[in-house]
Amino acid sequence: LILVALLSGADYDTQGLERVGVTISVALAKGGFATELLDGVRRLRDSPAPDDLEHFLAEWRTSVADELRTNSRGLMSRREKKLADTVERATAFPSLKIVDFYLDPRVSDPRAADYTAPTWDRQLDLGALADFAQRKFEWGHVELESKLRNKVWLGLALREARRAALAADSERSHASPSRPAPSGSTPPVPSGWIAAVRDLKVDTTTGLVPSYRVELSAAVFDA
Known part of the structure; x- marks a missing residue:
């Protein structure tokens, strides 16, 4: 590159x-x-x-x-x-x-006193990404759609799932008797995204935090 x-x-x-x-x-x-x-x-x-x-x-x-x-x-x-x-x-x-x-890129030193960790909370401008790819790589509409579907969609879906999970964790940490936390039975991802839960793993290496292997619905990639 x-x-x-x-x-x-x-x-x-x-x-x-x-x-x-x-x-x-x-x-x-x-x-x-x-x-x-x-x-x-x-x-x-x-x-x-x-x-x-x-x-x-x-x-x-x-x-x-x-x-x-x-x-x-x-x-x-x-x-x-x-x-x-x-x-x-x-x-x-x-x-x-x-x-x-x-x-030798100049990047922020995480050891510096004024270092602020990135939050990565800005939404991806998919339209700008598509425009950039068409201009720089000379992809036509069909090829562009195929590339985005095969290379980008899954990452976007996982990013959204992670964002939603972090938001749910934040709500639980700020819960109080007058403001109860949301029910844990509802997956912290958009409705219809998870087609199936294939596996559950609980291990001491992750502090006994449950890890689920899930199958995303094909509809997620039809946007």
């Missing part, structure tokens, strides 16, 4: 290389050029000879250009001679600053 981001553009560099899209970037990554690049950068980043890394990057660009011209690995639909010329002319590619952003 790092090579795809570098070639076709992403958050840190929205341009990437001219006319190099996601499809070709993925083909090059599958061909081993991503691993070769990142391994080389890690190995030579602190080399006592500063030219070592520049020489490596020049050789790597030449290898990428050769593959674009020949398609020797057969991972692209055709040879891309013009893109090969683009890669050879891009003597400043890839930017080591951008590569470092991906290899």
Whole structure:
């Protein structure tokens, strides 16, 4: 994914290389050029000879250009001679600053005094996700629906079930005689989601908290 981001553009560099899209970037990554690049950068980043890394990057660009011209690995639909010329002319590619952003991302330190744990309570904008996928991956309506159904729906269903369970736990923890907790017999998920409970497990490793294996109704994925 790092090579795809570098070639076709992403958050840190929205341009990437001219006319190099996601499809070709993925083909090059599958061909081993991503691993070769990142391994080389890690190995030579602190080399006592500063030219070592520049020489490596020049050789790597030449290898990428050769593959674009020949398609020797057969991972692209055709040879891309013009893109090969683009890669050879891009003597400043890839930017080591951008590569470092991906290899060593700056994230919040949970040990810091001012650290605030994320709550992940914002609802997913499914419309924006679909629009992004259509623009970036060039998926048509049928392919988009299939991808969302097979790759996203289950995660959304589990996320919603988790959110509902946490909300139910919160209500129980704040219960009082004047405000009793909701009945435990009602599953803390939307009505009709659970088709069957297949298994129950109670183990000391989880503090004897019951764990259920459930089957979600197929209707959950028909949205």
